Amino acid sequence: MLSRRLLVAIAAVALTSPVVAQEKSIVVASTTSTQDSGLFSYLLPIFKQKTGIDVKVVAQGTGQALDTARRGDADVVFVHAKAAEEKFLSDGFGVKRFPVMYNDFVLIGPKGDPAGIKGSKDIVASLKAIKDKAAPFISRGDRSGTHTAEIALWNVAGIDIEHDKGDWYKSIGQSMGAALNAASASDAYVLADRGTWLAFKNRGELVIAVEGDKRLFNQYGVMLINPDKHPAVKKQLGQQFIDWLVSPEGQNVIAGYKINGEQLFYPNAGSPDA
Amino acid sequence: MQSDTSALALILTADPTLLAIVRLSLIVSLSAVAVAALIGLPLGALIALTRFRGREGVVVLLNALMGLPPVVVGLAVYLLLSRSGPLGPLGLLFTPAAMIAAQTILVTPIIAALARQTIEDLWTEYHDELTAMNVGPLHRIATLIWDGRFSLIVALLAGFGRAAAEVGAIIIVGGNIDGFTRTMTTAIALETSKGDLPLAIGLGAVLIAIVIVVNAFAWMLRRAGERLAR
Amino acid sequence: MMRAPPSDLPIRFGDVTVSAGAVTVLDRVSLAIQPGAPTVLIGPNGAGKTTLLRLAMGLIPPSRGHVTWDGVAGVPPIKRAIVFQRPVMLRRSVAGNIRYALAAADIPRERHDARIAELLALVGLPDLASRPARRLSGGEQQRLALARALARDPTVLFLDEPTASLDPASTKAVEDIVRAIAARGIKVVMATHDLGEARRLAGDIVFLHRGRVVESGDAQAFFRSPQTGEAKTFIAGELLL
Numbered sequence: 001m002l003s004r005r006l007l008v009a010i011a012a013v014a015l016t017s018p019v020v021a022q023e024k025s026i027v028v029a030s031t032t033s034t035q036d037s038g039l040f041s042y043l044l045p046i047f048k049q050k051t052g053i054d055v056k057v058v059a060q061g062t063g064q065a066l067d068t069a070r071r072g073d074a075d076v077v078f079v080h081a082k083a084a085e086e087k088f089l090s091d092g093f094g095v096k097r098f099p100v101m102y103n104d105f106v107l108i109g110p111k112g113d114p115a116g117i118k119g120s121k122d123i124v125a126s127l128k129a130i131k132d133k134a135a136p137f138i139s140r141g142d143r144s145g146t147h148t149a150e151i152a153l154w155n156v157a158g159i160d161i162e163h164d165k166g167d168w169y170k171s172i173g174q175s176m177g178a179a180l181n182a183a184s185a186s187d188a189y190v191l192a193d194r195g196t197w198l199a200f201k202n203r204g205e206l207v208i209a210v211e212g213d214k215r216l217f218n219q220y221g222v223m224l225i226n227p228d229k230h231p232a233v234k235k236q237l238g239q240q241f242i243d244w245l246v247s248p249e250g251q252n253v254i255a256g257y258k259i260n261g262e263q264l265f266y267p268n269a270g271s272p273d274a
Numbered sequence: 275m276q277s278d279t280s281a282l283a284l285i286l287t288a289d290p291t292l293l294a295i296v297r298l299s300l301i302v303s304l305s306a307v308a309v310a311a312l313i314g315l316p317l318g319a320l321i322a323l324t325r326f327r328g329r330e331g332v333v334v335l336l337n338a339l340m341g342l343p344p345v346v347v348g349l350a351v352y353l354l355l356s357r358s359g360p361l362g363p364l365g366l367l368f369t370p371a372a373m374i375a376a377q378t379i380l381v382t383p384i385i386a387a388l389a390r391q392t393i394e395d396l397w398t399e400y401h402d403e404l405t406a407m408n409v410g411p412l413h414r415i416a417t418l419i420w421d422g423r424f425s426l427i428v429a430l431l432a433g434f435g436r437a438a439a440e441v442g443a444i445i446i447v448g449g450n451i452d453g454f455t456r457t458m459t460t461a462i463a464l465e466t467s468k469g470d471l472p473l474a475i476g477l478g479a480v481l482i483a484i485v486i487v488v489n490a491f492a493w494m495l496r497r498a499g500e501r502l503a504r
Numbered sequence: 505m506m507r508a509p510p511s512d513l514p515i516r517f518g519d520v521t522v523s524a525g526a527v528t529v530l531d532r533v534s535l536a537i538q539p540g541a542p543t544v545l546i547g548p549n550g551a552g553k554t555t556l557l558r559l560a561m562g563l564i565p566p567s568r569g570h571v572t573w574d575g576v577a578g579v580p581p582i583k584r585a586i587v588f589q590r591p592v593m594l595r596r597s598v599a600g601n602i603r604y605a606l607a608a609a610d611i612p613r614e615r616h617d618a619r620i621a622e623l624l625a626l627v628g629l630p631d632l633a634s635r636p637a638r639r640l641s642g643g644e645q646q647r648l649a650l651a652r653a654l655a656r657d658p659t660v661l662f663l664d665e666p667t668a669s670l671d672p673a674s675t676k677a678v679e680d681i682v683r684a685i686a687a688r689g690i691k692v693v694m695a696t697h698d699l700g701e702a703r704r705l706a707g708d709i710v711f712l713h714r715g716r717v718v719e720s721g722d723a724q725a726f727f728r729s730p731q732t733g734e735a736k737t738f739i740a741g742e743l744l745l
Contacts, residue, residue, distance in 0.1 A: 059450065072358050202469030230357055
């Protein structure tokens with residue numbers, strides 16, 4: 001009886017999709033923001049149809065994605081924290097960084113707006129107000145691109161958030177979606193990328209509190225992991241993906257991704273300083 | 275999976291993505307149980323039937339391992355299978371094979387510990403008779419496993435329940451890759467994270483229904499076995 | 505490798521002592537069990553009857569002294585069988601239990617069905633072949649255990665108080681079977697604390713008290729004129745302390 005079950009299991013494994021990595025495929029370490037926004041579900045089938053390459057996206061926070069890439073567990077890394085990406089390059093783990101697209105961060109908050117900042121275009125002043133009024137705030141706390149941006153903004157506001165935080169500041173160590181869920185459940189403010197926010201369904205009483213500040217700019221970059229450090233990296237296929245992303249065709253596809261008629265990401269591969 | 279459709283709609287239209295996710299969940303968990311049974315049943319029988327120094331310590335350890343935290347196992351397997359790790363060249367990270375491996379580690383102690391208890395109890399009962407009938411050691415083990423098969427099946431179902439329900443290990447070693455390593459539990463985690471709670475709950479109901487079906491199937495096998503018992 | 509003797513009889517106990525910790529269960533027992541009519545072990549509870557049977561079966565070793573079967577020590581229990589006081593039914597059908605015993609005794613598979621029918625007829629359970637064994641009554645289970653023991657065609661059959669928990673009708677059924685078995689030439693060695701049963705079945709008596717063989721010999725002689733005070737007290741039905 002036991003052996004029958006084993007045979008069924010083996011047959012199932014053998015007859016269905018291969019259990020180990022396929023030939024024409026790459027692993028891309030990317031962020032939960034890009035996953036949760038739905039961009040990949042939109043983009044990857046188009047790429048596969050054109051090239052036959054299966055892109056397997058492992059979605060983690062930016063920090064974790066770069067760690068995965070450092071270990072050689074991915075072929076391409078696609079994140080949104082320029083400083084961290086450049087360190088990755090200078091440590092020799094990446095070949096070259098290509099800017100791909102940008103969007104912006106938005107400060108999400110409860111409709112009741114306890115910090116009195118709704119409609120502001122000044123993110124720094126808003127963060128100061130949140131701290132002064134001890135309004136509830138959710139931080140991703142996971143070394144993601146969003147978290148890195150959040151810390152940088154606190155710094156611009158002259159606040160050392162690690163030392164100056166109080167009970168109003170909750171660091172949850174999870175993805176953007178989880179952070180939005182937490183903010184929705186506890187009527188708190190949270191910094192989010194616009195893409196994830198537009199795709200997010202559990203809004204509750206949350207609305208956009210602050211947007212449009214130039215300092216909320218959020219740039220995405222893509223890199224091939226250095227085959228010199230990790231010989232198993234799929235150089236050609238990975239580069240094919242990168243080339244397509246920055247090509248006019250790929251950039252058009254990115255621009256074409258909309259939710260409720262609103263565009264989430266703005267291609268800018270043509271701006272080399274981005 | 276369209277995120278603006280309900281779980282019910284997906285089931286009724288036999289949405290191919292949903293079917294693929296269900297199929298992967300079953301393949302991963304059932305395979306893990308199968309391998310764990312191959313290791314755990316003989317291991318449990320061996321510990322039940324032999325006397326050796328430190329045996330009680332081994333029994334305590336085996337029972338304790340039933341409570342291995344899935345996320346810790348996931349992390350350990352990840353480090354082993356990472357391209358920077360000792361088994362990196364196998365290229366198994368972020369594949370269903372890695373998920374099966376991690377779940378096998380979680381399930382084997384459950385099956386071994388429960389099998390040990392079942393077989394030890396049965397041996398206490400059968401000891402005199404089997405010794406008097408001059409039954410050899412291998413034949414003894416076969417008899418105990420066969421006669422104890424209903425309790426052992428429950429041990430397998432306990433293992434399956436554990437495997438089907440966990441997400442911590444497989445999300446780390448599998449990467450929750452769309453269309454490749456996404457299972458019921460990791461899909462539920464993802465939809466929750468995207469804020470689509472109704473879909474997540476719907477998928478949860480599907481998962482529970484599947485576990486019930488597997489248990490019902492085992493129950494039917496047992497009834498058929500009882501009817502055929504000679 | 506020693507060749508097993510053709511028969512395991514006579515079974516000789518040479519100054520055998522069995523201790524369990526500080527307790528002496530059998531004390532310097534020297535005894536011979538010869539082929540022929542049934543040998544019945546009698547004595548109060550705790551006298552050591554069960555231990556003696558287990559020794560003779562070869563299930564336990566003596567702490568001191570030796571046990572031989574037809575002069576050979578360490579003979580495996582191929583030609584011997586035992587029915588325990590509370591026999592354990594395997595989780596199978598009645599026929600399945602006998603089949604298991606046949607397989608354990610290396611009886612060829614072609615002979616199984618015929619043998620099962622024969623044995624079930626002998627012990628009076630012919631219609632219960634497919635019943636789960638654990639659902640039989642106490643008396644039926646005792647008889648199935650008998651059938652199981654006989655499956656291997658033993659030369660010696662040990663019975664440990666086979667009718668102790670049975671009603672009179674079942675007791676008679678079992679005693680009739682024992683007589684039939686003995687009539688076929690199988691040596692029966694039976695323990696009982698029922699004096700009437702001993703009188704009905706015994707050819708030889710071994711009377712045990714506190715781990716020692718107090719008297720042994722022809723049954724009729726024993727009951728007519730017991731030699732020792734303990735035997736007299738026991739036969740008179742009084743408590744023997």
